[in-house]
Structure formats: C-alpha cells, structure tokens
Ligand code: ADP
C-alpha cells in the first residue's frame with residue numbers, strides 16, 4: 001500500500017491546521033514525510049496557482065478545469081510519485097477529489113470525464129486515505145475575514161454543492177475516505193485523524 005494521505009474540504013475547513021498537527025506527530029515519531037499542496041508544489045504549478053486564484057483574470061470553466069489538471073500532472077510527476085517511490089509518507093493539501101467536488105459537483109462538469117482526466121494526470125495514483133473535513137462554507141467563512149481569492153468568490157450555492165459532493169464521494173467508497181465533522185475543535189479533529197492514521201498504517 002502507498003503512504004499517500006490527502007486532505008480535502010471546502011476553503012477554510014481547517015486542512016492546513018490539521019496538516020501542520022499531523023506533520024508534528026510524524027516528526028515526534030521519526031516518520032519520514034513530504035508535504036505538497038494543490039494547486040502548487042513546483043515552479044510551474046505555483047504559476048498556474050497564481051493564475052487560478054487571481055480575481056482580475058476571467059477564466060472559463062473549461063480552462064479552469066484544464067489548469068487544475070495541468071498543475072496536478074506536474075505535481076504528481078515532479079514530486080509526489082518520486083517521494084512515494086522512496087517509501088516516504090506523502091501528505092497533500094487537496095488532490096483529485098477537489099476537482100471532482102469543485103468542477104464536477106460545483107460547476108456541473110461531467111464527472112466521468114473528470115475521473116478519466118484525473119486518472120490520466122495522476123498516472124492512476126490514488127491516495128491510501130483521504131481525510132475530508134466536513135463543514136459548510138458559510139461556517140468556515142465566518143472563521144476568517146481576509147480578502148477572498150477568485151475561487152472563494154464563488155456563490156454560497158456553489159459551495160453547498162461542493163460540500164454535499166464531498167459527502168457523496170465519501171459515501172460511495174467509505175473504505176478510502178475518512179469524513180470528519182469539521183465543526184469540532186481543532187484538538188478533537190486532530191485526535192481523530194491521528195487515531196485513524198495510526199490504525200490505517202499500523203504505526
Ligand atoms: P484551510 O487550509 O482548509 O483553508 P485553515 O487550516 O487555514 O483552513 O483554517 C482556516 C481558519 O480556521 C484559520 O484561522 C484556523 O485557525 C481556523 N480553524 C481551523 N480549524 C478550526 C476548528 N476546528 N475550529 C475553529 N477554527 C478553526
């Protein structure tokens with residue numbers, strides 16, 4: 001089994017917070033790992049990220065999909081697969097399911113097409129476990145009042161579809177997903193994640 005752990009959830013759901021806490025646990029336990037984020041993780045994907053999040057650029061849904069996929073192709077090939085091949089744990093802030101949830105459930109692009117594209121750009125690389133922080137955007141939005149990027153400017157209805165999309169994705173393959181109530185305290189969520197990771201990878 002690969003040691004690929006992905007975090008998913010709407011914007012502000014607590015992914016970065018929980019990734020930091022899991023990283024700390026890995027360090028304390030002398031476990032080797034690398035962390036990536038999407039879109040981003042290498043020079044090309046970081047440039048694509050800047051374009052995707054820039055509010056002053058108009059991007060069609062079709063181009064948006066292709067840009068997220070291009071970023072993923074590069075991130076997978078230039079970093080994620082290489083680190084997994086070394087036997088290390090790889091933590092990724094978002095991966096294929098972000099595209100399914102945001103562009104598929106959120107924007108209504110054909111999900112089968114997205115699945116095919118995801119398989120192509122990831123070379124079939126599927127996470128061992130995907131942790132979904134389950135929270136409505138209306139609640140996560142209330143946690144910070146910093147300026148919103150192009151994707152965060154999407155409507156409340158869009159984000160409702162994204163959140164319910166994540167729930168459906170997890171319901172369809174419960175063995176590969178760990179859906180956690182994202183409204184719990186930071187500590188409670190961390191404990192649940194650490195218990196799950198310990199059990200999953202027999203640590
Ligand atoms: P993401 O990476 O998913 O965008 P962050 O980890 O940056 O989310 O968290 C967004 C904001 O919410 C931060 O200010 C963070 O401190 C806060 N936060 C994260 N998790 C929780 C939680 N469980 N309860 C309350 N606030 C939280």
Ligand code: TYD
Nearest residue numbers: 010011012038039068094098099102151152
């Ligand atoms: P980011 O700041 O990384 O997300 P967060 O606010 O959750 O920390 O911004 C990435 C944005 O791009 C976020 O709104 C989710 C969106 N996204 C997609 O729409 N499709 C994708 O395939 C990916 C990877 C991200």
